[in-house]
Amino acid sequence: MTDPTATPAVACAPAPVATAVVAPTPRALAESMPLVQAGARWFWWIAGLSAVNVGMQHSGSDTHFVVGLGITNVIDAMFSGLPVAGLVLDALVLAFFFAMGLVAQRGSLRAFYVGGTVYALDALLYLAAADWLPVGFHVLVLYFVGKGALALREALRVQPPALPGAAA
Numbered sequence: 001m002t003d004p005t006a007t008p009a010v011a012c013a014p015a016p017v018a019t020a021v022v023a024p025t026p027r028a029l030a031e032s033m034p035l036v037q038a039g040a041r042w043f044w045w046i047a048g049l050s051a052v053n054v055g056m057q058h059s060g061s062d063t064h065f066v067v068g069l070g071i072t073n074v075i076d077a078m079f080s081g082l083p084v085a086g087l088v089l090d091a092l093v094l095a096f097f098f099a100m101g102l103v104a105q106r107g108s109l110r111a112f113y114v115g116g117t118v119y120a121l122d123a124l125l126y127l128a129a130a131d132w133l134p135v136g137f138h139v140l141v142l143y144f145v146g147k148g149a150l151a152l153r154e155a156l157r158v159q160p161p162a163l164p165g166a167a168a
Helices: 026-031 034-058 070-078 083-105 109-128 132-158
Strands: none
Touching: 026 034, 026 083, 026 132, 034 070, 034 083, 034 109, 034 132, 070 083, 070 109, 083 109, 109 132
């Protein structure tokens, strides 16, 4: 016999779980895009090859690579009587480009823009001296840096907006 005062058992389906599309972070986007990574790594090439030039300059060599920075040549000429000061300034310039590469690889368009602009200004030093081979190399590097920046900009533009309160 059943108890008339008992509440009937009702089978309830579990409430549906809302799934949210969380937009990837700029860093996750950049790290998943080989074109962005390659564009950002050009800043490391700039720093590394320029470091070789700086080392050769400070060791008394008359040769240098066409791929180096013009500003380090200017610094070395200005501080020829104070080589340690010149070397410190050169190191700061090289650290700047290394940092731009690191930050650009992590998805910062600003790093691409700032690093690319500074490198373009460096090309003007070679242009003023009518040293065409380094100018050409600067243009080539700026092309690849620009491709990386454009790829990142496009990816950031088309990603879905993050939901309020959603952790990325």
